[in-house]
Amino acid sequence: MFSFSITAIAFGVVFLAELPDKTALAGLMLGTRYRASYVFAGVAAAFAVHVALAIAAGSVLTLLPHRLVQAVVGILFLLGAAMLLLKKDDGDEEIKPPADQSFWKVSGAGFMLILVAEFGDLTQIMTANLAARYDDPVSVGIGAVLALWAVAGIGILGGRTLMKYVPLRLITKVAAAVMAALAVFSLYEAIAG
Secondary structure, three states: OOOHHHHHHHHHHHHHHHOOOHHHHHHHHHHHHOOHHHHHHHHHHHHHHHHHHHHHHHHHHOOOOHHHHHHHHHHHHHHHHHHHHHOOOOOOOOOOOOOOOOHHHHHHHHHHHHHHHOOOOHHHHHHHHHHHHHOOHHHHHHHHHHHHHHHHHHHHHHHHHHHHHOOHHHHHHHHHHHHHHHHHHHHHHHHHO
């Protein structure tokens, strides 16, 4: 059953956590060199794969006792908030673009870049947590995919402009605060449960 509110929560949490990540910058770099639609196609496909894996992991967690899952999810959200606040800037990573502009080469480069760079990333872990927390894989999956696609689109089409107006530290702090609030709520449910 689809829930708009769960989709909105998943979108908001994943969007805020992914925005200050290297994905937007990688998309920006590829988007300035190649056709944006080709880059987006590859990046979007890679994110769909990541969300599917995260949802599968989160669905397995729902088979465990509810209080245990809530406690684990709460702790993981706290760790995610801490990771965001303590994360150091990796600097500019060198991205090797494909030699030609064909759809398959450009989208393939975007797909492989995101598939490798984002595997086990914070947002993938958060998506699994949300799937376990709400036991609604469709709603969480739609929200997470749309959030990741939105960040990729922003990165590809104009990440530098956004970062001029919205400080990266502010985005990171808001994402950490949302995750900390979800952690407190999950831990409360585990204890009160």
